[in-house]
Amino acid sequence: MIKKEDLLEILMNCNRCGVCQEVCPTYQVSNNEANVARGRNRIIRLVLEKKLDLDHAPEIEKLINECLLCKACEVNCPSGVPTPEIIAAVRAYYTKTKGLPLAKKIMYRGVFSKNRNVDLVRFLGRIYQKTGISRLVKLTGLMNGTDEMLPELPRKNVRRQLPHILKTLSNPRHKAAYFLGCSVNNFFSGIGLATIKVLQENNVQVVVPEVRCCGAPHHSAGDIEEYLKLAKFNLKELSSLDVETIVFDCSTCASMIKEYENLFKDDPEYKFLAESVGAKVQDICSYLVNIGYKKEMGAVPARVTYHDPCHGVRFLKVKDAPREILKSIPELELVEMKEADMCCGGAGSYGIFNPKLSRDILARKMKHYQDTGATILATSCPACIMQLAFGLKTNGLKGLVKHPVELLAQAYEAPRKNKS
Numbered sequence: 001m002i003k004k005e006d007l008l009e010i011l012m013n014c015n016r017c018g019v020c021q022e023v024c025p026t027y028q029v030s031n032n033e034a035n036v037a038r039g040r041n042r043i044i045r046l047v048l049e050k051k052l053d054l055d056h057a058p059e060i061e062k063l064i065n066e067c068l069l070c071k072a073c074e075v076n077c078p079s080g081v082p083t084p085e086i087i088a089a090v091r092a093y094y095t096k097t098k099g100l101p102l103a104k105k106i107m108y109r110g111v112f113s114k115n116r117n118v119d120l121v122r123f124l125g126r127i128y129q130k131t132g133i134s135r136l137v138k139l140t141g142l143m144n145g146t147d148e149m150l151p152e153l154p155r156k157n158v159r160r161q162l163p164h165i166l167k168t169l170s171n172p173r174h175k176a177a178y179f180l181g182c183s184v185n186n187f188f189s190g191i192g193l194a195t196i197k198v199l200q201e202n203n204v205q206v207v208v209p210e211v212r213c214c215g216a217p218h219h220s221a222g223d224i225e226e227y228l229k230l231a232k233f234n235l236k237e238l239s240s241l242d243v244e245t246i247v248f249d250c251s252t253c254a255s256m257i258k259e260y261e262n263l264f265k266d267d268p269e270y271k272f273l274a275e276s277v278g279a280k281v282q283d284i285c286s287y288l289v290n291i292g293y294k295k296e297m298g299a300v301p302a303r304v305t306y307h308d309p310c311h312g313v314r315f316l317k318v319k320d321a322p323r324e325i326l327k328s329i330p331e332l333e334l335v336e337m338k339e340a341d342m343c344c345g346g347a348g349s350y351g352i353f354n355p356k357l358s359r360d361i362l363a364r365k366m367k368h369y370q371d372t373g374a375t376i377l378a379t380s381c382p383a384c385i386m387q388l389a390f391g392l393k394t395n396g397l398k399g400l401v402k403h404p405v406e407l408l409a410q411a412y413e414a415p416r417k418n419k420s
């Protein structure tokens with residue numbers, strides 16, 4: 001986390017060239033100079049120079065919260081200005097001085113921090129979806145379509161199914177831990193089951209540690225105290241494992257665990273743990289490519305396009321591996337969409353707290369998807385999957401949103417054609 005005393009010097013590096021305008025999703029849909037890295041940085045600089053008052057200007061807080069932390073500005077900035085880190089530091093200031101807003105406190109500390117509460121939300125959400133309650137609530141207009149963002153919730157989370165699906169392999173080629181994040185575990189169990197299936201199919205002995213939330217929602221809301229607590233718990237758990245690799249099917253979780261290195265860089269007790277765990281982090285697609293995954297599989301006839309999650313392409317630098325896997329599936333045609341690496345507007349719970357901007361950014365993504373003529377939109381992050389599926393629904397578009405491992409698992413299950 002950037003320290004306050006270093007902030008002004010870092011901000012001085014912004015030469016106001018405006019390159020960030022081209023790549024910033026919030027600027028692209030709002031055309032508002034205050035809604036791009038250059039504008040946000042200028043506002044923070046004016047605050048530090050005491051020309052603006054951060055504590056009595058709700059419009060500044062709104063602009064700070066409207067940043068997606070997508071890193072597109074940073075990776076394209078000729079001066080290397082780390083705008084998302086600057087924004088994160090300001091959010092941490094707000095949370096430290098004013099506390100978390102109630103809705104975020106309930107959602108992040110009350111739900112995501114506690115695995116059993118995420119499971120409870122899954123359970124209650126399923127009752128809501130499967131009974132007439134959802135139809136009644138829709139009639140009241142109370143949810144304003146927010147409930148539409150939830151996928152169809154599974155009957156059981158992945159963790160409860162582990163005793164039936166985890167195998168002890170007789171002669172494994174590799175051993176890896178699988179980080180089962182809260183979203184995949186409770187909301188997208190199909191991805192978790194596919195990940196385990198694909199790993200086992202490739203003769204990887206899988207262990208699934210008892211981790212907690214990676215802390216992404218807390219970090220993005222500036223709740224550093226809670227983020228630190230979760231990070232310490234996860235580091236102790238992950239560093240106790242006898243594995244060379246920790247595999248992730250969620251780009252956000254993987255990025256956050258890697259980010260622990262930065263979080264603990266001045267902490268003598270946790271620095272070493274964060275570095276040794278960080279070195280083992282691998283995105284599932286990269287891992288499969290690295291171990292030379294099995295290419296014998298059946299066909300999945302479909303036209304597919306791939307959306308790069310921000311945490312995949314810019315934080316983890318994963319671009320080719322998911323595409324390589326998709327292209328290797330027989331009869332699957334991969335087509336590129338325009339702006340594949342531009343944020344979809346999902347950014348965790350961004351769509352709940354910034355619905356207008358989120359939906360405008362999503363509509364742009366949907367247009368590019370539609371232009372490809374694809375019927376499957378693939379991506380490697382559950383937050384993007386939720387947002388993109390919501391986009392298909394609200395824009396009346398046909399298609400499915402899938403993780404590449406789900407398509408690979410489907411190909412492994414599909415009948416193989418005899419070569420003659």
Ligand code: SF4
Pocket residue numbers: 013014015016017018019020021037038041073076077078079080081083
């Ligand atoms: S690209 Fe970087 S240097 Fe240029 S205006 Fe944006 S933040 Fe400033």
Ligand code: SF4
Pocket residue numbers: 023024025026027035036037040066067068069070071072073074083084
């Ligand atoms: S992190 Fe993303 S949304 Fe925020 S200023 Fe940079 S490009 Fe724009």
